[in-house]
Amino acid sequence: MTTTPAPDAGEPLSVGNVINTGFRLYGAKFKEYVGIAARATLGLFLIYLAIALVVLAFAVAELPPALLGILIPAAIVAFFYAIAHYASEMGLISRLAFGELTAQPETVEAARRVIRPRKWQFLLNSVLVGLIFVGVFLPFYILLVIIIAVGAGVTIAGGGGEPSVGVIAALGLLMLVLLPVLVVILYRVWARLFAAEVPLAIEPGVGASKSIGRIWSLTKGSVWRIALIAFVISCIMLPVSLVTQLIASFLQIGLTAALPEQTPGIISGLSTLLGSAFGLLVNIVILPLWQVIKSVIYLDLRTRREGFGLELRDRKPEL
C-alpha cells in the first residue's frame, strides 16, 4: 500500500474514464464484491421467505391469536431489518471501492465494522430518497387528477354523453406537454440522488439526511454528466442482459423438451422459478458494478467540487 498520491491525483475524469475506472475496479475485485452482493441478496431472500412462510402458516392452520400478537410485530421488524441490512451491504461495496480508488484499501471486515452500526441510517436514507421522489411525483399526480376532473366537468356541463373531440384533443395536448416535463424532472432528481447513500457509507459523522444533502450539493452542475454516465453504462449492460435473457429462454425451451409428459402447470411453474432465480443471479452480478460506479462518481465530484487530492506532498526531512 502506498500512501503517497499518484502525481496526477486530483485530476477530474471524463465521462468515458469514469466508466473505465468503474469497470476495471469491478473486474479486479469481482469475487469480493459479487460475494458480498450474493450474501446480501440471499439474506434478503431468506428473510422474505420466512415471512411468507409465516403468513402461509396462518392462512392454512388455525393458530392461536395470541401468537399473532408476537409474530406480526416480529415480521414487520424482520422486514425492515432485511432492507436495512441489504442497503448497508450495498453501501459496504461502495466504501470498499472508494478505499481502492484513493489508494487506502480496507479489509472487508474492517469496513463492515464501520458500516454495521449505520445499518438503520441506510434504511432511513433509502426511505428519505423514496419520499423525495413521491414529493416530486405527487404534484403531477394531483395536476393529472384536476385535468381529468375538469375534462369530465366540461363534458357533463355540455349535456353529458360522449366527450367532445375538442375536450379530448385539449387533454391529450396537455399530457403531451406535461409528460416530458415530468420525465426530465424525474431524471434530473434521479441523477442528483443516484449516489445518495455513498457519503453515508464513506464519511465519518454523516447521517441519513446529511448524506442526501451532501450529494445534492456535490452534484450541482453535474446532472448531465451523471445522466450520460448512467446511460452509457446501461448501453454496455444491454447486451449482457440480452444474452442472459437468451440463455433463460433456451433453458425454458430445454425444460419443455425434457419434460414432455408433464402437465403444462409444472413446466410453467418450474420455468418461472428458474427465470426468477436467473434474474436474481444477474442482479447479484450487476449490482456491485453500479455501487462501484457510484463511488467513482462520488470521488470525481469531490475532486471537481472540493479539490479532493490537491495537496502538497510531504517532503522528506532536510539533510
Add this chain to the structure above:
Amino acid sequence: MSRRFLRQISQHTPESVELEFVLAGIGNRTLAYLIDYLILILVLVGFWILWLIFSIGLTSTLQNLDINYRNAPVWLLAIALLLSFIIYSGYFTFFETTWRGQTPGKRWVKIRVVRDDGRPIGLAQATLRAVLRPVDDFMFMGMFLILLGKQEKRIGDIVAGTIVIQEEGGNQRERLSISPTAQEFASKLPELANISQMTADDFAVIAAYLKRRSLMTLQARSDLSLKLARQLRSIVGLTRIPEGTTSDHFLEAIYLAYQKQVGEPTSDHLR
C-alpha cells in the same frame, strides 16, 4: 483522481522506442460509438427521405414516358441499400483516414485509432476496420472482445493491426485570472521568501487549484485555499504578509513568482 485504473500498454516502435499508451477503454469507446451512430442515423434518415422523393419523381416521369418500368422500384431499392452501406462504411473510413484515426465521436471523447506500433493509420486500416464493423456489431461481439481482451481489440482491430488509445491532453495552457493585488505581491515575493524551495509538483498543485477553483463549492474552496497557503508559506519561509492579502492572492502571487523565477516546468500534470 488517480488514473491508475486506466489500462496502459507499452509498444515498441520500428525505431525500437518504447511508447506508453493509455487505452481508450470501454467507456470512451461506447460513448464515441453512440455519438457516431447517432450522426449516422440522422444522415441515413436524411438520405432515405431524399431518395424517396427522388424515386417518386422518377416513377412519375417514367409513367409519362410510357415505357415498361416494372423493375424500377426493385432497382431503386437495391441501389438505396447499396448506397446506405457505402455511407455507413464510408463515414468511418473517410473520417479515420482524413482525421488521423478519429471520427466525430472519437474526437469528441478524445480517443484515436493508431497502428499497433503507434504510427497513424492509413486508408487500408480504416477500410478494414469499417468493413468488419458489422461483424463486430453482430451479437455485440466487438463489445465483449473490448471488455475482455487485454488490448481491447475488436475483430476489426485484430485484422487491421490497430489499437484505440486516449489522446494526451496536449498541455493546453489556459490563462489563469490573476488579480492586480496578487500581481503586485508577486513582484515583491522573491525578496520576502525563498521560492526555490518550491518543487515542480507543488507548482502543479497550485496551478491545478487556480485553474479549477471557480467550480468548487465556496466552503471547500476557502478551506483548501487556506490549507495550501499555510503549507506553502512555511515551505518558502514567508514571515510577513502584506495587509489585505487573502490566501487566494498569496497562491496567485506565488504561482506568478515561481513561473518567473523557474520558467514554466515541463510538467504534464496539468492536463
